[in-house]
Amino acid sequence: MSDEQAAPVPSRYSEARQEFEVDVVVIGGGQAGLATAFYLRRAGLVPGRELVIVDAADRPGGSWPRMWHGLRLFSPAGFSSLPGWMMPPWDDATRGFPPRDHVVEYLTRYEEKYDLHVLRPHRVESVRRADEDPGGRLLVTADGLALSARAVVSATGTWDRPFWPAYPGMRTFAGRQLHASDYRQPEEFAGQRVVVVGGGNSAAQILAEVSTVAQATWVTTRPPRFLPDDVDGRVLFTTARARIEALEQGREHAGVAGLGDIVMVASVKHARDRGVLRANPMFTRLTAGGIAWADGTTLACDAVIWCTGFRPALGHLRALGLRTRDGHIPVGGPSGTRSVGEPRLHLVGYGDWTGPASATLSGVGPSARATAAELTSR
Incomplete structure (x- = not known):
């Protein structure tokens, strides 16, 4: 037809x-x-x-x-x-x-x-x-x-179906919490102290945006893995296709996951140049006014953006x-x-x-x- x-x-x-x-x-x-x-x-x-x-x-x-x-x-x-x-x-x-x-x-x-x-x-x-x-x-x-x-x-x-992890203090935190699925633009966080949670592309891109108008802190459960600057969707496309062929032939192939997690798009590169891409270990709980780590260190913040998949x-x-x-x-x-x-x-x-x-x-x-x-x- x-x-x-x-x-x-x-x-x-x-x-x-x-x-x-x-x-x-x-x-x-x-x-x-x-x-x-x-x-x-x-x-x-x-x-x-x-x-x-x-x-x-x-x-x-x-x-x-x-x-x-x-x-x-x-x-x-x-x-x-x-x-x-x-x-x-x-x-x-x-x-x-x-x-x-x-x-x-x-x-x-x-x-x-x-x-x-x-x-x-x-x-x-x-x-x-x-x-x-x-x-x-x-x-x-x-x-x-x-x-x-x-x-x-x-x-x-x-x-x-956005995934929200469970952390102590989430109900008592007095600031704003939102998932990446509800994030729209950085201007709504202008002048605020924002914590971005997650080690993937969404977290890196949102951090890059928010950090231009707010005091942004990045936390991840493990050190983020950045792809080389010259790796973009074209390489990912080729790698994904190679994995499909390998699996069809009964061979193992790490696929895109074997390359890294974060693609260095322009905004993320700019964030790196500004010194923003510094990831902190994951906090253990939220407080009424921010977040806290196991060693007792605390950080005050106004908002937490959960980029957790x-x-x-x-x-x-x-x-x-x-x-x-x-x-x-x-x-x-x-x-x-x-x-x-x-x-x-x-x-x-x-x-x-x-x-x-x-x-x-x-x-x-x-x-x-x-x-x-x-x-x-x-």
Whole structure:
């Protein structure tokens, strides 16, 4: 089906309660959901009829519109694209590393280009089995929406489940605490004393921004690992691809994690030049007015920004009873994304456990392609 021949949305979509049967439901309209839908569409499923994408957000772009304003990719647009259509280039003094809004615009145009008919905003509340028939249908329910599907692809990512570690004194700290998912721009911390917690890219980039307007202190659970200045997303892309090939051949490969944790984007380099990238050991508790270490050292602060990562957003799958103690759902099959306990369910884009580098723009393609191939072969 060509781009010009995209099918119209059936009239039942405009009913007060949308109830219909489809072949595949993709839950999540971000990068993983769009990439999977692209391959399903290319395999012959008609978006809006046989294939339905349901998204909780009120606008396109997945989690990207909710990320902080100054976020930039680690690599040029050509190394940050979804299958089928290259991200338009971004050229400026940052060596062409696109900002957040450029990614949002790209994802918006991507779903328009392939006429994917994303239904939003509909937050999926549950996925459950219609009956005891292992070859039967799965029921997907959301506010104002009920679907019956032969198969479901969960592509909800992790942004909706920020991880907060537990430290003594968190409830008594009188200042502001926020997770990186709630951080937007440095100006709101102007003139304050801010502690940034975390040893990854989010912490380094947020520290670099906040330190331009505030007195910023960085704390990490272990010394941060910086990549060489000449390593950016292009090298990470190549390394991730090499890991995928190695794993397919049964060989071990450390992947991107073997290179380091923090990419030296322009803002982080500037922070280094200003002497900001000095990490302190992790504190042991919070006090009413700040933080304290085990040796009795204290530091007063006005805010703590927790850059402590995310967990898979899988609450909508609870009724299927598939999660293990580590919070993941075991997957396998030819695609590596099919649920072991429920073969009608696939999980795409949650990280290495559902496919190497699958939580990235450039890395989700192989998992999406393999998922679509396995679904359509059945």
